[in-house]
Amino acid sequence: MAIPLVVFSSDRIRGSVLCKAFEKGGYEPFLYSNLLKAPSVVKEKSPALLVIDTVDYFVNELMHFGELVKSLGGIKILFVAGAVIPDGIDLESVHHQWCITQPFDPMLVVSKAGELLNQQLNPQKKTEEAEKTYESTTLSEESTLFAEDRLQADLKRFLNIK
Amino acid sequence: MQKKIIAIVGPKGGVGKSTISANLAISIASMGVRVTAVDLDLGGANLHVILGIRDFANSLDDFLLKKVRTLEESVIETGVKNLRLICGGGKIPDIANLPFQQKVKLTNHLAKLQGDMVILDLAAGSSFNVVDFLFIANMGLVVTTPEVTSLMKVYSFIKSSIFRLLTFHFKSKHSEAFTELLERAKDADANPTLKTIENLLGEAQKIDAGSVESARQMLKRFIPHIVINMARSQADVNSGRVVQNLMKQYLSIDSTVLANLPEDEAVKKAIFQLKPVMLVNPGCAFSKAVTELAVKCLRM
Ligand SMILES: Nc1ncnc2c1ncn2[C@@H]1O[C@H](COP(=O)(O)OP(=O)(O)OP(=O)(O)O)[C@@H](O)[C@H]1O
Ligand SMILES: [Mg+2]
Numbered sequence: 001m002a003i004p005l006v007v008f009s010s011d012r013i014r015g016s017v018l019c020k021a022f023e024k025g026g027y028e029p030f031l032y033s034n035l036l037k038a039p040s041v042v043k044e045k046s047p048a049l050l051v052i053d054t055v056d057y058f059v060n061e062l063m064h065f066g067e068l069v070k071s072l073g074g075i076k077i078l079f080v081a082g083a084v085i086p087d088g089i090d091l092e093s094v095h096h097q098w099c100i101t102q103p104f105d106p107m108l109v110v111s112k113a114g115e116l117l118n119q120q121l122n123p124q125k126k127t128e129e130a131e132k133t134y135e136s137t138t139l140s141e142e143s144t145l146f147a148e149d150r151l152q153a154d155l156k157r158f159l160n161i162k
Numbered sequence: 163m164q165k166k167i168i169a170i171v172g173p174k175g176g177v178g179k180s181t182i183s184a185n186l187a188i189s190i191a192s193m194g195v196r197v198t199a200v201d202l203d204l205g206g207a208n209l210h211v212i213l214g215i216r217d218f219a220n221s222l223d224d225f226l227l228k229k230v231r232t233l234e235e236s237v238i239e240t241g242v243k244n245l246r247l248i249c250g251g252g253k254i255p256d257i258a259n260l261p262f263q264q265k266v267k268l269t270n271h272l273a274k275l276q277g278d279m280v281i282l283d284l285a286a287g288s289s290f291n292v293v294d295f296l297f298i299a300n301m302g303l304v305v306t307t308p309e310v311t312s313l314m315k316v317y318s319f320i321k322s323s324i325f326r327l328l329t330f331h332f333k334s335k336h337s338e339a340f341t342e343l344l345e346r347a348k349d350a351d352a353n354p355t356l357k358t359i360e361n362l363l364g365e366a367q368k369i370d371a372g373s374v375e376s377a378r379q380m381l382k383r384f385i386p387h388i389v390i391n392m393a394r395s396q397a398d399v400n401s402g403r404v405v406q407n408l409m410k411q412y413l414s415i416d417s418t419v420l421a422n423l424p425e426d427e428a429v430k431k432a433i434f435q436l437k438p439v440m441l442v443n444p445g446c447a448f449s450k451a452v453t454e455l456a457v458k459c460l461r462m
Contacts, residue, residue: 092458115396119403147397152404154310159317160350161357161412 002028003117006045008035009053014104018053018080021106025114035065042072049117051109053080059088066090078113119148167272167280168459169296172305173315175286178391179203179305181429183283184212185440185449189456191244196277198237200248202295203285204260207250213240214437215247223251225271226264233271242441246277260291269298288319293326301462303420304386306405308398313405320386321413324359327384331377332366339369359414387420387462389455394425421455423448 005022007029009015015031022029030045032038035057038050050072054062066089069077077096079085085098099112170186172179180203187199201209201222210218220236223229230236237246254260260268272280282299284292296302304319306312325344332340343366347356356362359381367374386409390402402419409415428446432439440449 119400148400148404151310151313151397151401152408155313155317155404155408158310158314159408161408 002026003049004028004030004045004047005049005051005113006030006032006038006041006047007051007053008032008038010056011053014053014055017104017106018051018109021110022051022113025107025110027110027113035061036068038065038068039071042075048076049113050075050077051080051113052077054086055080055082057086059086062086062089066094069094076116076119078109078116080109165273165275165278165280166301167282167299169282169284169299169302170305171284171292171296171302171319172312173286173288173292173319174306174312177286177305177307177312178423179286180209180212180283181439182303182305182389182391182423182452182455183281184209184438185452186456186459187245187281188213188242188438188440189449189453190279190281190459191242193456193460194244195279195460196244196246197279197281198246198248198275198277199240199281199283200272201250202282204250204252204254205285207252209283210247210249211436212433212438213242213245213247214441215240215249216436218247218249221249221251223253226251226254226260226268232274233268234275237275244277265291265294269295272298288315288322290326293319293323296323297327301459302386303389303459304417305389305391306402307392308390308394308401313401316388316405317408317413320409320415320417324381324384324413324415327380328362328377331380332373335373336369340366340373343369358412363414381414382416384415386415386417388417389421389423390419391423392425393422398422420458421451423451423455 019029083102170183191197201207224236306316346353347362388402399422424447426448428443
């Protein structure tokens, strides 16, 4: 089963390109533009991840979203930015990551999404979806994608807490 | 504003405790908070060097060797607005050797220092004195590099801190039964059923449920803030979360990954110039990340 995720982009074209890339990566993306709808969309789609393309949103929209997101109950969020990360968004306590891509590289976003999703996966129970994502992302390096799992396994072994 | 004590610890040597202490202190001071940085790395005092101070008339030794009556008298000015310093002397070889009475006295005097905030730069290792200064602080930053060897030390450091807390906690009541249990839990190989702190508390519950409940409350308040230093890649940045998860799972400790500070040539260059990087290069990646950390420290 494909992993559902929700993409917010204020630019229809960028948004569609992102969704295409996610589809290719084995995900089931849903595209929206109005950030204020995030809570209801999350409720409806229960996505594994929110992808927010911050380019072209106004800073106050993003700040408002930063407030909204706290009520979304620990969902993971991947923020996409161009050359600069917009500041002023309070993301403390939000499980998130930034993907800076300039020039815009949708496959990089897909691989970052894979990374972020992978962070919660158990090394023993890596799902087929995650494997598939990994295979289909040209840009992801094996080292980054699995580094966290490997580090965890190493630490457990060395600390003898397996 | 109530005086806040921030302890900077990091069980592995050379991970950046002093560099972070100095630059964090400058950054916080620049926000209008009156800070006193204290070099508690008695055996290897170098905080003054990182702050660009060559000579000093007073040091912590004066207080510890009773040349002055109050700790306040061993404070020197740094030339940075709102930032004062207590240099580590060098005559006392190691904070690990500080007798208990002196530790208590030092703790009392730290709390009485003038100003709004005290930042303690502690020695490497996990001696009881380092652990105890972590406990007297309102906030403890645990500095580590992303390397597995350093991360392992962080985990072990937090684990031994928990055992120290529990040992004290259980001292008053049923002390023998608890001591015996704690000893068994320390040897995880021989006692696999006591592998996690949760296992241990479950077992302790049979001795005295009330004490265990208060122990749980106490552990809940112990929140180490992990600071990853010299991060070079996304994988490095993620390493903090890995220890965080392990600590949650096996030690029942909630920690935060408070900051990821990048490896930055500017830090080394500043050392050559004998000036703090925050002053000579406030725009470099390291200084910026430390400034963000400063804001978080003030908010918490
Ligand atoms: N982010 C960084 N980028 C580059 N170099 C760094 C960084 N942080 C620290 N260093 C360098 O690493 C070395 C060790 O730093 P520092 O003395 O602060 O570590 P420490 O943990 O206090 O060491 P000790 O355990 O000996 O007290 C110094 O040479 C310092 O300049
Ligand atoms: Mg040091």
